[in-house]
Amino acid sequence: MSITKNEIKLIRALQQKKVRNQEQLFIVEGIKGVREFLNSHFELYKLFSTESIFDIDTTLISEQDLQKISALKSPNTTLAIFRKPMEQPIRESGLLIALDDVRDPGNLGTIIRLCDWYGIEHLICSLETVDCYNSKVVQATMGSLTRVYVHYINLGDFLKQTKLNVFGTFMNGDNIYSETLPNEGVIIMGNEANGISPNIELLVDKRIGIPRFGKLKAIESLNVATATAIILSAFKMK
Amino acid sequence: MSITKNEIKLIRALQQKKVRNQEQLFIVEGIKGVREFLNSHFELYKLFSTESIFDIDTTLISEQDLQKISALKSPNTTLAIFRKPMEQPIRESGLLIALDDVRDPGNLGTIIRLCDWYGIEHLICSLETVDCYNSKVVQATMGSLTRVYVHYINLGDFLKQTKLNVFGTFMNGDNIYSETLPNEGVIIMGNEANGISPNIELLVDKRIGIPRFGKLKAIESLNVATATAIILSAFKMK
Numbered sequence: 001m002s003i004t005k006n007e008i009k010l011i012r013a014l015q016q017k018k019v020r021n022q023e024q025l026f027i028v029e030g031i032k033g034v035r036e037f038l039n040s041h042f043e044l045y046k047l048f049s050t051e052s053i054f055d056i057d058t059t060l061i062s063e064q065d066l067q068k069i070s071a072l073k074s075p076n077t078t079l080a081i082f083r084k085p086m087e088q089p090i091r092e093s094g095l096l097i098a099l100d101d102v103r104d105p106g107n108l109g110t111i112i113r114l115c116d117w118y119g120i121e122h123l124i125c126s127l128e129t130v131d132c133y134n135s136k137v138v139q140a141t142m143g144s145l146t147r148v149y150v151h152y153i154n155l156g157d158f159l160k161q162t163k164l165n166v167f168g169t170f171m172n173g174d175n176i177y178s179e180t181l182p183n184e185g186v187i188i189m190g191n192e193a194n195g196i197s198p199n200i201e202l203l204v205d206k207r208i209g210i211p212r213f214g215k216l217k218a219i220e221s222l223n224v225a226t227a228t229a230i231i232l233s234a235f236k237m238k
Numbered sequence: 239m240s241i242t243k244n245e246i247k248l249i250r251a252l253q254q255k256k257v258r259n260q261e262q263l264f265i266v267e268g269i270k271g272v273r274e275f276l277n278s279h280f281e282l283y284k285l286f287s288t289e290s291i292f293d294i295d296t297t298l299i300s301e302q303d304l305q306k307i308s309a310l311k312s313p314n315t316t317l318a319i320f321r322k323p324m325e326q327p328i329r330e331s332g333l334l335i336a337l338d339d340v341r342d343p344g345n346l347g348t349i350i351r352l353c354d355w356y357g358i359e360h361l362i363c364s365l366e367t368v369d370c371y372n373s374k375v376v377q378a379t380m381g382s383l384t385r386v387y388v389h390y391i392n393l394g395d396f397l398k399q400t401k402l403n404v405f406g407t408f409m410n411g412d413n414i415y416s417e418t419l420p421n422e423g424v425i426i427m428g429n430e431a432n433g434i435s436p437n438i439e440l441l442v443d444k445r446i447g448i449p450r451f452g453k454l455k456a457i458e459s460l461n462v463a464t465a466t467a468i469i470l471s472a473f474k475m476k
Binding site: 106118144219229 | 464
């Protein structure tokens with residue numbers, strides 16, 4: 001049993017967010033990544049590999065077919081289609097991260113890894129934030145996506161109803177190094193170019209920021225993934 | 239006066255590290271980046287632009303010529319050749335970061351920005367670390383390269399002679415959140431895949447690490463640029 005034309009068509013189409021939403025499917029590439037998803041709560045839809053490595057139903061394909069369906073320059077043996085998980089309720093306790101229109105797949109991937117590292121199980125994304133089932137994001141998370149629940153919601157509506165304290169990160173926010181930071185709250189990180197949007201800013205209870213130690217002429221801002229690392233670390237450091 | 243064939247050839251050749259070292263030149267692209275380098279200690283060699291935006295000698299070129307010489311998908315008006323700076327002595331005081339074979343241009347770029355932010359003026363790179371005049375690194379630093387001195391040296395030799403305390407970051411190092419971290423020292427960050435190499439590990443005085451807060455199954459490691467952000471922040475936080 002080899003790969004069918006329809007399967008090739010489906011896999012290619014799953015590069016589009018619209019199709020991923022319609023079909024409720026997404027792609028994972030590479031042995032290591034696929035193994036992480038197989039060992040998780042995610043449900044496999046279809047597995048393609050150039051070798052029989054896994055103890056489950058595998059469609060064996062040629063290197064050429066793998067080249068055809070892979071989005072990577074050097075595809076790594078295996079490509080799998082998984083089902084997108086059922087939506088989970090957001091657990092509004094402890095620390096949550098909320099992203100206000102983060103657009104870069106690499107940044108989202110790094111932030112999901114950071115959530116995993118720091119035990120943040122729920123990541124909230126505005127509807128304009130890049131899709132976490134984008135193949136570049138899946139690749140960048142190195143399996144962390146199996147342990148962090150990513151929710152796409154109207155961020156303003158969520159913040160209006162939450163009882164948690166809302167922290168917003170701004171260039172001129174209060175110095176995270178001299179504040180006493182709690183174990184609970186929502187921390188909002190803004191868009192790469194524009195920061196937190198004005199309508200979300202109105203819903204912030206507490207403005208925080210990372211102080212700059214460099215010379216006067218030093219760089220204007222940090223990358224959002226780097227800033228998330230520093231902020232999360234400051235909240236967890238005690 | 240338009241761009242010559244030899245100039246096109248030179249610019250393309252400067253994508254190679256070997257040629258950058260021979261000619262002691264490198265490329266900066268985009269108006270914002272070029273402006274930062276013009277306003278710095280770096281010396282301009284030649285400026286090409288599709289518009290006369292700068293108050294200095296500019297070779298006006300067509301959009302097509304810009305496409306030919308640019309390494310970017312969407313080139314941004316201006317491309318300049320700068321001279322690599324004279325080597326500076328390393329100032330062995332305060333905090334220094336040392337990279338043991340960091341290979342990814344994006345990671346090096348992010349780390350240079352972090353040094354700029356936290357006022358670390360000297361960044362030490364092992365000879366195998368990616369070249370900071372690689373155009374992807376220059377692009378990623380967003381001008382921070384004009385304020386951070388990057389030194390390529392034999393890292394082992396440097397560490398053997400330094401009087402500074404040498405901190406090495408390891409998965410199982412002592413918890414940075416419970417250690418008292420000094421204002422002086424060299425902090426070594428390791429290679430993306432292999433961490434700190436065995437011969438460098440022997441020269442480490444103090445092993446430090448970022449504790450993991452996630453579940454047992456959580457991710458194995460953080461990206462080196464993210465880890466540098468967290469470690470630098472911990473040293474500066476007091």
